[in-house]
Amino acid sequence: MKDGHAVLARLAGVRRSYGAIEALAGIDLEVRGGQMLALLGPNGAGKSTAVGLLLGQGLPDAGTVSLFGRSPHELAARRRVGVMLQSAGIPDTLKVSELLALTRSYYPNPRSIADCVMLAGLDGLLERRYRQLSGGQQRRVQFALSVCGRPQLLFLDEPTTGMDIEARRTLWRAIRELVADGCGVLLTTHYLEEAEALADRVAVLQRGRLIAEGSVEDLRGHLVQRRIRCLSALSVERVSAWPHVMQAHRDDARLELVTDAAEAVVRRLLTEDPALTGLEVQRAGLSDAFLELTREDAREAA
Numbered sequence: 001m002k003d004g005h006a007v008l009a010r011l012a013g014v015r016r017s018y019g020a021i022e023a024l025a026g027i028d029l030e031v032r033g034g035q036m037l038a039l040l041g042p043n044g045a046g047k048s049t050a051v052g053l054l055l056g057q058g059l060p061d062a063g064t065v066s067l068f069g070r071s072p073h074e075l076a077a078r079r080r081v082g083v084m085l086q087s088a089g090i091p092d093t094l095k096v097s098e099l100l101a102l103t104r105s106y107y108p109n110p111r112s113i114a115d116c117v118m119l120a121g122l123d124g125l126l127e128r129r130y131r132q133l134s135g136g137q138q139r140r141v142q143f144a145l146s147v148c149g150r151p152q153l154l155f156l157d158e159p160t161t162g163m164d165i166e167a168r169r170t171l172w173r174a175i176r177e178l179v180a181d182g183c184g185v186l187l188t189t190h191y192l193e194e195a196e197a198l199a200d201r202v203a204v205l206q207r208g209r210l211i212a213e214g215s216v217e218d219l220r221g222h223l224v225q226r227r228i229r230c231l232s233a234l235s236v237e238r239v240s241a242w243p244h245v246m247q248a249h250r251d252d253a254r255l256e257l258v259t260d261a262a263e264a265v266v267r268r269l270l271t272e273d274p275a276l277t278g279l280e281v282q283r284a285g286l287s288d289a290f291l292e293l294t295r296e297d298a299r300e301a302a
């Protein structure tokens with residue numbers, strides 16, 4: 001099953017406009033086997049347009065789109081793909097077992113029902129009608145349907161929306177197993193925590209352009225900022241005037257600072273307030289990096 005990290009899907013120099021709206025302004029993107037790429041971006045950034053082109057919905061105005069080295073319009077390429085989209089269009093009067101049987105019948109070498117039940121956590125749901133399931137249970141069935149054909153490439157659009165913590169953990173475990181087994185995954189999500197937990201690579205789209213791409217670590221590395229929290233009587237006005245303090249605010253007794261020179265600022269805090277307690281220094285997470293990247297890009301555009 002494994003063949004290194006071969007490119008399974010590629011967008012090269014892709015442009016796509018809807019009338020005057022440029023949804024994709026020339027992007028290059030690759031999804032590789034055995035890896036998860038998380039595609040992030042604010043609303044309207046062009047994520048669905050990019051995924052749609054890879055699924056053979058429409059054609060780019062310029063550039064090339066390929067799936068397994070073929071056109072996404074070829075059935076042979078699409079057969080190797082699994083899709084879990086938000087708008088699932090599932091015949092909802094059918095039982096879960098019937099939905100699985102129907103979907104499995106489209107594929108030459110489907111997973112067994114038992115495997116699907118285990119992967120997606122469908123215990124006890126097979127004889128229930130789809131429309132009588134809770135939102136989170138329906139998402140699990142959608143996941144099972146997307147993987148039952150043993151796809152080599154899986155598209156997941158906000159897969160854990162509406163799931164409780166336990167169901168989300170089960171799904172994350174299943175996705176990790178698939179990736180370890182060589183499957184390539186393209187995840188689009190607004191849950192940065194999910195991208196942080198699962199993705200090997202992250203690409204950030206904004207206004208149709210790719211503004212950052214790399215590992216979660218690379219993106220975090222973009223940020224030199226640290227967040228310092230402590231219990232201190234020092235005033236916000238006073239610490240705001242110190243070099244390298246970029247933001248300061250107070251929440252009751254708690255003082256919170258953002259700085260690009262944490263060590264120097266911590267030293268000064270301790271010197272100027274020997275009574276200081278509860279010191280915490282936090283590294284920025286993916287969500288901080290994402291916010292800063294998109295803000296920076298918006299500033300440049302303005």
Ligand SMILES: Nc1ncnc2c1ncn2[C@@H]1O[C@H](COP(=O)(O)OP(=O)(O)OP(=O)(O)O)[C@@H](O)[C@H]1O
Pocket residue numbers: 018021022023041042043044045046047048049050
């Ligand atoms: N069929 C369409 N007709 C006209 N404009 C469209 C169409 N589809 C998308 N757009 C526009 O193209 C841009 C990119 O939309 P797209 O749906 O790809 O963004 P997205 O990143 O998936 O957003 P979201 O996070 O809100 O789902 C938006 O400005 C959107 O309004």
